[in-house]
Amino acid sequence: MAKEIWVLAEHQEGKVKGITFELLSGSIEFSKQTGQKVAAILLGSGLEEATKSLIPFADKIYLLENPLLSPYTSDAYESALLPLLKEHEPSIFLGGATSTGKDLFPRLAMHLETGYAPDCTELSVNEEGRLTIKRPLFGGKVFAEMVFSEARPQMATVRNHTFLIRENPGRSAEVLPIPTRLDPSSLKKRVIHLEKSPGARLDITEADIVVAAGRGIKGPENFKLIEDLAEVLNASVGTTRAVVDEGWRDLKDQIGKSGKNISARLYMAFGISGAIHHILGIGTCKTIVAVDTDPNALIFNYADYGIVGDLFKIVPALTEELKRVLAS
Amino acid sequence: MDIFVLVKQVPDPEATIRIKTDTELEIENKYFTNFFDEIAIEAALRLKEKFGGKVTVLTVDHRRVDALRRGISMGADEAVQIADPALEGSDPFAIARILTAYLKDKPFDLILAGRQAMDDDSGIVGIALAEALNIPHVHSIIGLEVDPSKKEAKVIREVENGKEHLTCPLPALFTCQKGLNTPRIPLVMNVMKAMKAQIKKVDSASLGMEPNKVGSSSLQVKVLRYLPPPKRPPVKMIKEDYPENVKILVRLLREEAKVL
Ligand SMILES: Cc1cc2nc3c(=O)[nH]c(=O)nc-3n(C[C@H](O)[C@H](O)[C@H](O)COP(=O)(O)OP(=O)(O)OC[C@H]3O[C@@H](n4cnc5c(N)ncnc54)[C@H](O)[C@@H]3O)c2cc1C
Numbered sequence: 025m026a027k028e029i030w031v032l033a034e035h036q037e038g039k040v041k042g043i044t045f046e047l048l049s050g051s052i053e054f055s056k057q058t059g060q061k062v063a064a065i066l067l068g069s070g071l072e073e074a075t076k077s078l079i080p081f082a083d084k085i086y087l088l089e090n091p092l093l094s095p096y097t098s099d100a101y102e103s104a105l106l107p108l109l110k111e112h113e114p115s116i117f118l119g120g121a122t123s124t125g126k127d128l129f130p131r132l133a134m135h136l137e138t139g140y141a142p143d144c145t146e147l148s149v150n151e152e153g154r155l156t157i158k159r160p161l162f163g164g165k166v167f168a169e170m171v172f173s174e175a176r177p178q179m180a181t182v183r184n185h186t187f188l189i190r191e192n193p194g195r196s197a198e199v200l201p202i203p204t205r206l207d208p209s210s211l212k213k214r215v216i217h218l219e220k221s222p223g224a225r226l227d228i229t230e231a232d233i234v235v236a237a238g239r240g241i242k243g244p245e246n247f248k249l250i251e252d253l254a255e256v257l258n259a260s261v262g263t264t265r266a267v268v269d270e271g272w273r274d275l276k277d278q279i280g281k282s283g284k285n286i287s288a289r290l291y292m293a294f295g296i297s298g299a300i301h302h303i304l305g306i307g308t309c310k311t312i313v314a315v316d317t318d319p320n321a322l323i324f325n326y327a328d329y330g331i332v333g334d335l336f337k338i339v340p341a342l343t344e345e346l347k348r349v350l351a352s
Numbered sequence: 353m354d355i356f357v358l359v360k361q362v363p364d365p366e367a368t369i370r371i372k373t374d375t376e377l378e379i380e381n382k383y384f385t386n387f388f389d390e391i392a393i394e395a396a397l398r399l400k401e402k403f404g405g406k407v408t409v410l411t412v413d414h415r416r417v418d419a420l421r422r423g424i425s426m427g428a429d430e431a432v433q434i435a436d437p438a439l440e441g442s443d444p445f446a447i448a449r450i451l452t453a454y455l456k457d458k459p460f461d462l463i464l465a466g467r468q469a470m471d472d473d474s475g476i477v478g479i480a481l482a483e484a485l486n487i488p489h490v491h492s493i494i495g496l497e498v499d500p501s502k503k504e505a506k507v508i509r510e511v512e513n514g515k516e517h518l519t520c521p522l523p524a525l526f527t528c529q530k531g532l533n534t535p536r537i538p539l540v541m542n543v544m545k546a547m548k549a550q551i552k553k554v555d556s557a558s559l560g561m562e563p564n565k566v567g568s569s570s571l572q573v574k575v576l577r578y579l580p581p582p583k584r585p586p587v588k589m590i591k592e593d594y595p596e597n598v599k600i601l602v603r604l605l606r607e608e609a610k611v612l
Contacts, residue, residue, distance in 0.1 A: 099488060124511075126491065127491040130475070130476040130479040130483070134483040135483055139572030161472050161473060162363060162365075162473070165581065166369050166371065166377065166581070167578070168577075169576045170575050171576050172572065173572045173573070173574065213520045215516055216517045216519060218516050219516075220513055221515075281470065289611050290612070300365060311611045313605070314587075329587070329588050329601060329609075331590050331601060333597065338597075345595075346612075350612070
């Protein structure tokens with residue numbers, strides 16, 4: 025029997041995340057080759073809105089509701105998922121390369137003694153449903169093309185924006201509630217509270233567009249210029265380690281080797297020299313724009329479009345121009 | 353507090369990596385102690401300074417012990433090298449199995465590791481080890497407080513929309529992220545001493561590892577081939593004067609790159 029392709033549905037405040045729709049869209053493409061069914065695996069409590077939004081994107085939704093599954097902890101998710109995984113033995117199990125996916129998948133894979141590839145940037149299946157992936161090594165200096173052995177499920181976490189979200193006219197998932205009993209005493213970790221980041225912007229790993237400034241911005245107060253640009257583009261704001269080390273921006277916004285890898289559709293760098301440590305974090309961005317006063321700045325070697333110029337002139341003009349054209 | 357810290361010597365981010373054959377890489381001999389592992393060592397040392405106890409640095413590597421020496425020079429008490437040519441080609445899960453075999457009957461309160469090693473960037477070993485030892489883990493922590501009397505830790509973990517504050521009973525395993533602390537720079541004198549420090553060597557046979565559970569025969573995901581990063585098209589420099597250049601950039605982003 026053709027085993028299923030599973031996608032771990034991630035959600036935040038009742039809303040399913042973009043990465044989940046991307047992975048389901050990719051899985052549906054795979055299923056056209058393999059004839060397998062695609063299932064979204066949804067855990068938590070108060071999942072009505074999330075369930076509804078997933079219906080056009082899968083064949084099945086396994087719904088695991090229990091107050092102990094909200095908020096996410098690896099203990100609770102693992103306890104709930106292992107019996108289901110053992111029962112159904114899916115062929116593929118995908119998750120986002122997110123704080124949840126990277127936390128949970130290694131534990132599950134170790135327990136199931138199966139294969140797991142983290143942080144994938146390309147995936148394909150053959151007709152038998154065998155998964156081949158590509159992933160960056162050494163921060164993206166080299167990529168490895170890797171294939172899974174016989175063990176199932178074939179588990180992978182995938183970077184944001186690896187697949188495009190596609191609507192599926194006519195698809196309507198069957199919702200399968202799975203009774204989920206959890207023993208509270210077996211759950212060891214407890215989330216006390218979530219200190220939410222100020223502002224409503226997506227994390228830089230999730231955002232479609234990221235605009236960033238480096239030390240060329242000269243001081244924390246000048247980030248206002250970048251924030252204004254981000255506002256027009258509905259982008260998130262990133263930065264370099266030099267800026268974080270100065271204390272001008274929070275560590276969560278650092279892009280690069282010791283910060284985050286981003287896969288934005290559009291990345292714009294202002295006053296960023298392009299040290300290899302930074303570049304390694306933007307390798308899988310689609311379009312890169314660089315603006316720097318130094319014509320020899322390394323960043324230009326990696327950009328698609330470059331302007332040699334003063335960011336203090338370029339950024340406000342760019343914000344105005346975008347306002348004008350995006351309004352029309 | 354008895355603390356084990358998992359450490360690894362990895363290629364420096366500036367080292368050149370060359371694809372030698374489809375399945376073989378040539379790595380320039382420029383290594384450093386994994387950035388995140390130093391943060392883990394620092395965290396362990398601070399706990400020891402506060403509560404007493406012992407810090408042991410532990411590596412699975414039959415070639416390099418520099419990360420262990422780095423740990424000793426920073427102030428770790430003991431260093432253990434699990435070394436065996438039979439481990440060549442092991443993936444992170446096999447490394448976790450080896451570490452499990454070594455640690456399963458050792459007493460400890462805490463295991464610390466880096467968020468990921470800056471070579472294959474997998475972030476698996478620590479978490480898989482916690483699974484095999486059946487202890488809780490928290491991945492990518494940026495805050496840590498321990499209450500030894502309650503055998504409990506309060507940790508802060510980075511998530512996409514903020515910072516999650518958790519409690520976790522000990523023994524546990526935490527992987528450490530930048531922001532947790534700034535690792536100390538060892539004194540030259542201590543670096544010299546660490547060069548001569550005793551390193552305990554353990555082989556995999558003595559750990560009772562089955563040969564098919566380690567090395568390249570245990571792989572569940574295999575490299576077909578290594579590839580250079582996808583080539584980027586050459587940069588298009590917009591040479592027109594300001595403010596014409598800004599207008600052109602916006603036009604290119606809309607009409608050529610189609611990203612707006
Ligand atoms: C182990 C290790 C890990 C690291 N990890 C990271 C990482 O994760 N992320 C990271 O970013 N870095 C990392 N670094 C640091 C990295 O090597 C660089 O030091 C850092 O990226 C430089 O930041 P920057 O580009 O903001 O600053 P700079 O290199 O100082 O560049 C500033 C740029 O601004 C330009 N400029 C100045 N004024 C203007 C103006 N008015 N208009 C336009 N341009 C202007 C300058 O010409 C220059 O190119 C790491 C380093 C090490 C050793």
